[in-house]
Amino acid sequence: MESISMWLESTxxxxxxxxxxxxxxxxxxxxxxxGIKNTLLISLFSVLLGMILGLVTALFRLSNSKVLxxxxxxxxxVIRGTPTMVQLLIIYYVIFAPIPIPKMLVGIIAFGINSxxxxxxxxxxxxxxxxxxxxxxxxxxxxxxxxxxxFIIIPQAVKNILPALANEFIVLIKETAVIGMxxxxxxxxxAKKVQSRTYDYFWPLISIAIIYYVVIKFLSxxxxxxxxxxxxxxxx
Amino acid sequence: xxxxxxxxxxxxxxxxxRGIDEHIKPGEKVVVIGPSGxxxxxxxxxxxxxxxxxxxxxxxxxxxxxxxxxxxxxxxEKMGMVFQQFNLFPHLTILDNITLAPIKVKKMAKPDAEKxxxxxxxxxxxxxxxxxYPAQLSGGQQQRIAIARALAMSPEIMLFDEPTSALDPEMxxxxxxxxxxxxxxxxxxVVVTHEMGFAREVASRVLFMDQGVxxxxxxxxxxxxxxxxxxTQLFLSKVL
Numbered sequence: 216m217e218s219i220s221m222w223l224e225s226t227x228x229x230x231x232x233x234x235x236x237x238x239x240x241x242x243x244x245x246x247x248x249x250g251i252k253n254t255l256l257i258s259l260f261s262v263l264l265g266m267i268l269g270l271v272t273a274l275f276r277l278s279n280s281k282v283l284x285x286x287x288x289x290x291x292x293v294i295r296g297t298p299t300m301v302q303l304l305i306i307y308y309v310i311f312a313p314i315p316i317p318k319m320l321v322g323i324i325a326f327g328i329n330s331x332x333x334x335x336x337x338x339x340x341x342x343x344x345x346x347x348x349x350x351x352x353x354x355x356x357x358x359x360x361x362x363x364x365x366f367i368i369i370p371q372a373v374k375n376i377l378p379a380l381a382n383e384f385i386v387l388i389k390e391t392a393v394i395g396m397x398x399x400x401x402x403x404x405x406a407k408k409v410q411s412r413t414y415d416y417f418w419p420l421i422s423i424a425i426i427y428y429v430v431i432k433f434l435s436x437x438x439x440x441x442x443x444x445x446x447x448x449x450x451x
Numbered sequence: 452x453x454x455x456x457x458x459x460x461x462x463x464x465x466x467x468x469r470g471i472d473e474h475i476k477p478g479e480k481v482v483v484i485g486p487s488g489x490x491x492x493x494x495x496x497x498x499x500x501x502x503x504x505x506x507x508x509x510x511x512x513x514x515x516x517x518x519x520x521x522x523x524x525x526x527x528e529k530m531g532m533v534f535q536q537f538n539l540f541p542h543l544t545i546l547d548n549i550t551l552a553p554i555k556v557k558k559m560a561k562p563d564a565e566k567x568x569x570x571x572x573x574x575x576x577x578x579x580x581x582x583x584y585p586a587q588l589s590g591g592q593q594q595r596i597a598i599a600r601a602l603a604m605s606p607e608i609m610l611f612d613e614p615t616s617a618l619d620p621e622m623x624x625x626x627x628x629x630x631x632x633x634x635x636x637x638x639x640x641v642v643v644t645h646e647m648g649f650a651r652e653v654a655s656r657v658l659f660m661d662q663g664v665x666x667x668x669x670x671x672x673x674x675x676x677x678x679x680x681x682x683t684q685l686f687l688s689k690v691l
Contacts (some may be wrong), residue, residue: 219577281674346536346538348534348536348538349500349538349540350536351532351534351538352532352538352540353540353541354501354524354527354596355499355501355527355530355531355532355601356527356531356551356552356556356601357524357525357527357528357552357556357604358524358551358552358555358556359524362555362556366551366555367540370542371540371541371542374542420559
């Protein structure tokens with residue numbers, strides 16, 4: 216009996232010490248707060264940049280021009296065929312090495328280019344999923360190819376791909392963790408900063424794992440509700 | 452108005468159209484009949500270049516549309532098309548479905564386009580559906596809207612590609628009614644259909660197509676009551 220209570224006491228002490236040294240000392244919780252803020256910002260702006268790149272690339276790949284098709288195809292092929300981490304290192308240490316630029320922006324550019332290739336495929340699938348008759352109806356009314364895309368095909372495609380785009384944002388929140396390899400600005404960076412002071416891996420890493428999990432769970436639940444709502448509006 | 456010379460269309464090895472010569476005059480109502488796979492729809496779709504002919508020429512108002520560099524969009528403005536599957540834009544209201552092309556292509560002011568749309572809705576008897584979405588309408592209503600949408604571009608020619616084939620039987624009548632009104636108003640029409648009653652009543656000329664060629668043509672009376680070609684006789688004996 217006595218040994219159990221002693222064990223409980225020492226465990227409680229171990230946990231409270233861990234939390235204290237990880238979050239409270241020197242106001243380290245602010246590092247985590249900044250870290251999650253940066254992680255979310257990088258993911259959000261990356262997915263926005265990725266959407267622009269993805270839409271352009273998808274249109275390239277669906278165009279009649281062989282040159283544009285080749286450009287779009289190569290971009291998607293290269294990005295999907297190389298590790299994200301290698302892309303990040305090249306953009307960080309090679310391309311932007313001589314140019315002074317906020318590190319956050321480098322991360323956004325790197326992950327924007329990366330997710331652009333994946334979003335291009337999502338958008339392409341979305342556009343192809345719109346019935347061919349819609350294009351024919353648009354063209355038969357005298358609309359140009361571009362007008363048909365803009366006013367008829369893309370608005371319908373967007374509705375089909377919105378859930379996939381939101382999912383891409385959630386994926387990026389996890390993917391951007393490799394930014395911790397080059398800089399300390401995201402959530403992983405906060406853990407590294409703490410670890411370099413306490414020489415303890417356990418608490419900082421377990422902490423950010425929990426934070427990542429909670430944030431992603433929360434967003435996934437939101438996304439599921441949003442999807443259900445979209446499906447409902449389809450019935451109309 | 453429409454002149455077709457030696458029109459050919461191949462899909463890979465498959466020859467769908469094998470030399471069609473046709474002259475459609477203003478105000479004519481040409482009904483194209485024939486067994487499935489005979490090339491009727493392909494012929495119609497070639498007229499506004501939804502299919503690119505493999506060979507041959509098409510002239511619209513004396514202008515050759517099959518040569519390179521012809522302005523396809525300008526030509527399509529002159530021709531309205533109604534599809535078997537209606538192809539209304541599901542993300543737009545009925546009103547927006549009708550006004551989209553006049554606003555974007557003809558640069559019509561929005562109030563003018565809406566006024567025009569309401570007039571057309573009146574004509575097809577669906578004024579109360581202006582703010583509905585296509586999915587809320589029955590098939591027959593959707594097809595009437597599709598006709599109104601095509602008319603909004605004030606076309607000189609209307610092309611109908613089996614407009615009633617996807618409809619429940621009880622809705623066929625309302626669509627044919629709208630088409631009859633249109634015919635009486637003097638519109639030049641080319642109609643691909645299986646509605647022999649409509650062909651009899653409305654057509655100024657009936658074309659019977661089989662295996663990619665026009666086998667026989669004439670007034671409805673000639674084709675339906677006195678078919679000369681064996682294949683026409685065989686087809687009519689099956690459908691009438």
